[in-house]
Amino acid sequence: MTTAIPFTVPSFSLSGGLPVVARSRPGPEILAARLVIRGGSGADPRHGRGAHQLLAGTMTRGCGPLDADALADLVEGAGAALRAEAHEDSLVLGLKCAATDTPDLLPLLLAMTRRPLLAPDQVAIERQLNLQTLQRQKEDPYQLAHDQLLRQLYGEGPYGHDPLGVEGELKAISADQLGDLAAGLGRQGAVLVLSGTLSDNLQSLLEDSLEGLPWTTHLPLASTEGAPPHAFTGVPAAGGSLMALEQDTEQLVLMLGCPTVPLGHPDALPLRLLQTHLGLGMSSRLFVVMREERGLAYDVGVSHPARCGAAPFVMHLSTSADRAEEATTCLLEEWRRLLEEPLDPAALELARAKYIGQDAMGRQTCAQIAERLALVLSHGLPADHVERCLARAAELDGTALQQAARRWLPQASLSLVGPAPALASATAAWEAAGGMDLSRSRTPA
Amino acid sequence: MPSPSRCCGPLLPGLEQPNRRVLANGAELVSLDLSEAPLICLDFWCRAGSVFEAGSESGMAHFLEHMVFKGSHSLAAGEFDRRIEALGGSSNAATGFDDVHYHVLIPPRAAPEALELLLDLVLEPRLEGEAFAMERQVVLEELAQSEDQPEEVAVQQLLAMACPGHAYGLPILGRREALLAHEPEAMAAFHQRLYGGGRCVLALAGALAGTDLESRAAEGALASLDPLAGPPPLDPLRVQPGERRLELPRLEAARLLMAWGQPPARDLHGVMGGDLATSLLAEGRRSRLVARLREQLQLVESVDLDLHPMECGSLALLEAVCDPDDLPAVRAAIHTVWEEVMAEPVLAPEWSRVRRLVTNSYRFGMEAPGNVAGLIGTGHLWGRYESLEAPLEAIDAWDPETLRAEALASLDPRRAAVLEAVPA
Numbered sequence: 083m084t085t086a087i088p089f090t091v092p093s094f095s096l097s098g099g100l101p102v103v104a105r106s107r108p109g110p111e112i113l114a115a116r117l118v119i120r121g122g123s124g125a126d127p128r129h130g131r132g133a134h135q136l137l138a139g140t141m142t143r144g145c146g147p148l149d150a151d152a153l154a155d156l157v158e159g160a161g162a163a164l165r166a167e168a169h170e171d172s173l174v175l176g177l178k179c180a181a182t183d184t185p186d187l188l189p190l191l192l193a194m195t196r197r198p199l200l201a202p203d204q205v206a207i208e209r210q211l212n213l214q215t216l217q218r219q220k221e222d223p224y225q226l227a228h229d230q231l232l233r234q235l236y237g238e239g240p241y242g243h244d245p246l247g248v249e250g251e252l253k254a255i256s257a258d259q260l261g262d263l264a265a266g267l268g269r270q271g272a273v274l275v276l277s278g279t280l281s282d283n284l285q286s287l288l289e290d291s292l293e294g295l296p297w298t299t300h301l302p303l304a305s306t307e308g309a310p311p312h313a314f315t316g317v318p319a320a321g322g323s324l325m326a327l328e329q330d331t332e333q334l335v336l337m338l339g340c341p342t343v344p345l346g347h348p349d350a351l352p353l354r355l356l357q358t359h360l361g362l363g364m365s366s367r368l369f370v371v372m373r374e375e376r377g378l379a380y381d382v383g384v385s386h387p388a389r390c391g392a393a394p395f396v397m398h399l400s401t402s403a404d405r406a407e408e409a410t411t412c413l414l415e416e417w418r419r420l421l422e423e424p425l426d427p428a429a430l431e432l433a434r435a436k437y438i439g440q441d442a443m444g445r446q447t448c449a450q451i452a453e454r455l456a457l458v459l460s461h462g463l464p465a466d467h468v469e470r471c472l473a474r475a476a477e478l479d480g481t482a483l484q485q486a487a488r489r490w491l492p493q494a495s496l497s498l499v500g501p502a503p504a505l506a507s508a509t510a511a512w513e514a515a516g517g518m519d520l521s522r523s524r525t526p527a
Numbered sequence: 528m529p530s531p532s533r534c535c536g537p538l539l540p541g542l543e544q545p546n547r548r549v550l551a552n553g554a555e556l557v558s559l560d561l562s563e564a565p566l567i568c569l570d571f572w573c574r575a576g577s578v579f580e581a582g583s584e585s586g587m588a589h590f591l592e593h594m595v596f597k598g599s600h601s602l603a604a605g606e607f608d609r610r611i612e613a614l615g616g617s618s619n620a621a622t623g624f625d626d627v628h629y630h631v632l633i634p635p636r637a638a639p640e641a642l643e644l645l646l647d648l649v650l651e652p653r654l655e656g657e658a659f660a661m662e663r664q665v666v667l668e669e670l671a672q673s674e675d676q677p678e679e680v681a682v683q684q685l686l687a688m689a690c691p692g693h694a695y696g697l698p699i700l701g702r703r704e705a706l707l708a709h710e711p712e713a714m715a716a717f718h719q720r721l722y723g724g725g726r727c728v729l730a731l732a733g734a735l736a737g738t739d740l741e742s743r744a745a746e747g748a749l750a751s752l753d754p755l756a757g758p759p760p761l762d763p764l765r766v767q768p769g770e771r772r773l774e775l776p777r778l779e780a781a782r783l784l785m786a787w788g789q790p791p792a793r794d795l796h797g798v799m800g801g802d803l804a805t806s807l808l809a810e811g812r813r814s815r816l817v818a819r820l821r822e823q824l825q826l827v828e829s830v831d832l833d834l835h836p837m838e839c840g841s842l843a844l845l846e847a848v849c850d851p852d853d854l855p856a857v858r859a860a861i862h863t864v865w866e867e868v869m870a871e872p873v874l875a876p877e878w879s880r881v882r883r884l885v886t887n888s889y890r891f892g893m894e895a896p897g898n899v900a901g902l903i904g905t906g907h908l909w910g911r912y913e914s915l916e917a918p919l920e921a922i923d924a925w926d927p928e929t930l931r932a933e934a935l936a937s938l939d940p941r942r943a944a945v946l947e948a949v950p951a
Contacts, residue, residue: 109563110542110893150822151813158811159876161883180887207825214828218780218848221677330776332671363617364596364608374597374605377664380672400672432613439615442565442634447894 094285098296100268103455103465104276104284107448111181113278114448117191118460119173120270120302123247124240124391127263130255132212132247134168137200137260139208141166141175144199145190153190162187166194168245171390172460173267178449181279188284189291191274196297198264205257212246213253219244223400223499226327227335231497234323235341235394271302275456278448304346304462305390322517326498326505334406334500334508338413339396342490345388345461351471352478352486353395356420357386359433360397362440367429368416372399378409390461395491403504410496410511417494420487424480434475441468542893544914545903548745552724552754556744557907558731561896566616567638567733567740570630570900571649572908574758575721576623577701578694578839583708586701587717589622590666590709595629596620597658599651604658607648616641624695625761625838626908632897635734639743646729646748652718654711663706670700677778681948684773685844689766689786689944695839723755730904733896757910764788764840768942774951780828781851781950783858785943789834789841793911798841799885799921800934801834805843807873807881807930808832808864808938815864824860826853838909843938851949862940869935873927882922889918 093104126133142164143150157164162179164187175194179187219225229244236242246252276284343349360367361384372378382399397417401409425433444454458467498508548556577588598604611618616633629649633641673679683698690696729744766788790797809816809832820827828848835842849857892898893915906913925934 107563109561110890112891112894154812155876155880158813158884159880161880161885161887178891180883180890207822210825211821211828214780214848218828221777221779223675331675333668333675363612365605365612370605373665374661377661378668380665380669400668400675402668402671432609435613435615439612439617439634442615443617443632445565446896 096288096297097292098298099300100272100274100297101301101459102274102276102284102288103459104280105451105455106280107278107451109448111279112448113177113179113181113184113188113276113280114452115177115188115191115274115276116449116452116456117175117195117272117274118456119175119195119267119272120171120390120460121267122168122170122172123243123245124170126240126243126247127259129251130259131243132245132252133255133259133263134173135245135247136205136209136212136252136255137198137263138166138168138173138175139212140200140205140260141194141198141264143204143208144201145193146197148193149199150201150204156186157190160187164190170241170245176449176453181281184281185287188287192288192291192297195267196292196295200257200260200264202257205260209252209255213249216244216246216249216252219246223329223331223333223335224398226329227337227398227497227499230325230327230499231337231339231396231495232394234325234495234497235339241341241389241391241394268297268299271460271462272299273301273456273459275452275459277452277455302460302462305344322493323495324498324509324512324517325495326509328502328505329499331500332403333400334403334409334498334504335398335400336409336413336508337396337398337497338417338494339394340491340494341392342386342395343393344390345393345458346463349486349490350393351474352483353386353490354471355430355433355437355475355478356425356483356487357384357395358436358440359425359429360384360416360420362436365432365436368397368399371416372409372412376408376412378405378412388457388461403501406500406504406507407511410508411515414512414515417491420491421484424484426480430480430483437475438472441472542915545907546741547907547912548741550724550745550750552750552752553756554724554749554752555728555907556731556741556749557728557903558735558741559899559903560735561733561899562736564733564896565634566632566896567635567731567735567738568630568632568896568900569638569642569645570628570730570732570897570904571645572626572628572728572730572904573722574625574726574908575627576625577697577699578624578761579721579758580694580717583705584713584717585697585705586666586699587709587714588627589699589701590663590706591652591714591718592620592622592627592629593662593666594654594659594714595649595652597662598653598655599648600653601647601651602644604653607644610644611641614641618645622699624699626905628901628904630897630900635738638733638738638740642740642744643747646744650722650748650752654715654718656711659711659714663709666700666706667703670703670706673700677775677948678782680775681773681778681782681784681946682844684771684948685784685786685944685946688769688771688946689842690764691767693762693764693839695764695837695842721755722752724752725755725757727752728904728908730900730907732900732903761839763791764837764842766840766842766942766944768944770945770947772947772949775948776951778948778950780848781854782946782948783845783847783849783854784946784948785845785861785940787843787938787943789843789937791840792836792838793909795911795913795917795921796924797934798834798836799918800925800930801841801843802885803881803922803925803930804934804938805832805834806884807877807935808868809845810884813880815868816861819864820847820857820860824856826857826860845943854947854949858940858945865935865938865940869931873931878927885922886919
């Protein structure tokens with residue numbers, strides 16, 4: 083593990099400040115590009131939830147001199163893939179194309195950002211598609227449980243809704259509002275990462291596409307606070323809540339989780355190792371205990387996405403309705419174990435090995451390389467953030483992980499979706515366990 | 528008409544052709560060096576998909592794939608996963624209609640150990656009674672989870688009506704009653720019958736230069752397999768046209784599902800024609816169906832049409848998501864689009880667009896070792912030894928007129944099995 087370069091200098095910057103990092107990679111002649119602009123669905127306007135995703139989708143529907151059809155003709159005519167979507171903390175524009183098409187296609191990322199057309203008829207189409215997707219997502223019990231849990235953890239706050247938005251608010255967002263959002267892109271920073279077969283004139287190609295109008299932006303800054311970056315309304319529900327939604331399904335979906343820390347926080351690494359221990363791969367604790375030893379579930383795991391604010395840490399599984407009580411009790415026991423017992427050295431060693439292995443898994447294609455590098459840079463972290471974490475992981479022991487768990491996982495909320503009898507059994511198990519408020523077992527500071 | 532030209536420069540720069548080696552018992556090894564890949568993929572393929580199940584064996588191929596991970600004669604339950612993941616690797620498996628495969632992604636230095644573990648695991652499963660009962664629970668949970676997704680229920684119903692009397696019409700997960708009746712002895716017999724030399728291929732892809740993986744593989748457990756012959760010819764698929772309407776609880780939007788029979792996977796020319804035709808109709812915003820149904824008429828949230836290459840006969844599957852009231856309009860628009868494409872020549876810009884979409888999709892798939900191992904593994908498993916460029920050359924062999932007369936003509940909506948699924 084080398085940490086020789088403390089902070090990767092961008093390959094170059096464009097007029098106005100956009101940092102561009104280019105990594106050459108041999109292999110098939112492909113270019114993958116990822117432009118990450120801070121400010122995503124978490125920064126949706128009050129009463130305008132869904133605005134950033136609507137903006138991102140409409141950016142692909144015309145920019146500069148190209149209307150929606152002309153833009154699609156250019157991209158699809160080159161057999162390329164171009165997408166724009168809102169994540170919680172940023173807008174993400176991704177391009178994958180044959181390297182020879184770089185001159186025609188790479189400038190589109192900047193044109194979409196700086197000169198989106200946002201034609202009202204195209205906004206209307208995109209809005210209608212997003213509304214339909216929101217509706218269809220309700221077919222998926224996992225989606226319902228997840229949406230419910232977000233409301234439990236974040237209330238009306240930035241991470242409380244799906245990036246697609248909230249139906250009533252999405253209907254009311256105007257094309258003018260999108261124009262205002264587009265004009266502010268880059269104020270919180272942005273970064274462009276390229277990976278693959280790089281052409282020689284990248285800098286002039288990108289500079290020319292700004293057409294003499296510099297884009298004022300900068301490398302994003304780090305945030306290490308334990309709360310979402312800009313809560314605008316309400317307070318996340320106090321920890322330890324239970325919510326249940328009745329659905330006529332065979333299985334009960336359970337999600338148990340709480341908000342934790344941003345990717346740049348010192349405790350992000352111990353929490354990542356705990357997630358790896360619990361939920362990554364077929365040797366993981368939850369997989370072994372709940373699936374291999376009890377046959378409770380087919381799908382069981384832990385989700386813990388990287389966030390600039392208080393990232394959720396969520397255990398999830400779905401089980402037959404008649405096993406709801408056993409599954410709930412078992413899930414709560416596993417959460418409690420994180421707080422009450424340090425990881426034994428063998429389990430910690432396995433978690434470290436899997437964490438290192440994951441890093442290689444995420445570097446198999448140009449697109450993956452660009453995605454991972456853009457992620458850390460967009461969080462205001464150094465390019466060698468992963469290498470630093472790999473080195474630090476060797477020094478953390480089970481007690482350090484337990485302490486991080488006690489700091490960030492003392493309370494959890496349970497979200498249930500399933501048939502009424504299963505909801506009742508799971509609720510009884512939750513109440514018998516005294517909910518998930520373990521603050522009394524916290525060590526004195 | 529100008530002669531077809533290569534539109535995409537050097538097709539696959541830097542790639543060698545795969546190495547092939549046949550062992551005495553009929554098992555095959557195929558490998559491809561990808562010097563830049565950070566991981567090696569070890570991918571064991573066997574002609575043991577659900578199509579080889581007897582009537583009473585419903586779900587056995589997939590259940591066995593689960594049981595394989597419950598330990599072998601020399602590996603305890605869970606030991607394989609723990610050791611592979613401790614080496615920085617990961618593993619998984621998948622059962623299809625035609626075949627099953629077990630794969631490991633592993634850093635090069637650990638690949639020899641992982642290879643030994645994988646072959647040990649797959650070739651000598653323990654199939655112990657208590658683990659069998661436990662894993663049956665997991666498979667039943669998998670079935671329940673799938674049945675809670677109304678879209679998956681609808682697709683299963685479409686296949687049942689499109690492929691009557693054929694294994695492709697039956698669920699890979701199996702019927703619940705059959706799963707409850709299965710016994711370890713019957714599973715052992717299934718394994719014995721199908722996991723033999725002439726039916727297995729081990730594919731290796733990644734930074735292989737400097738490793739001795741191929742010779743290790745040739746000398747190890749793979750060579751000790753019984754020399755079972757390959758399977759007899761499979762039952763050809765004949766898709767049954769027809770119509771059905773189905774009410775499904777918990778469905779939020781209607782689905783129009785359509786299935787057409789297409790040339791089998793061994794017919795590379797036909798498969799690439801199917802890829803070109805389905806891309807022309809439904810890949811990207813400017814494709815015929817997306818442009819008409821989603822962008823212009825705004826009748827659907829999405830419309831997808833994909834070719835699924837399979838050994839007995841491929842399937843082209845269409846899915847449109849729309850309001851239930853719009854189903855007749857959606858069907859009429861699909862019919863009109865097809866009639867238009869059959870009536871007017873495909874012009875140069877559209878032809879170029881479609882060729883580049885299909886070509887790039889193939890080229891982009893040559894990056895990750897898992898994809899490459901899957902591609903060469905499944906090809907060799909079914910006796911297809913074409914070069915890596917062959918699919919690209921097959922694209923070049925098509926012209927707009929032939930595509931219309933053959934591939935597009937085969938997607939006549941009147942020849943499809945059609946299922947309308949609506950909210951109950």
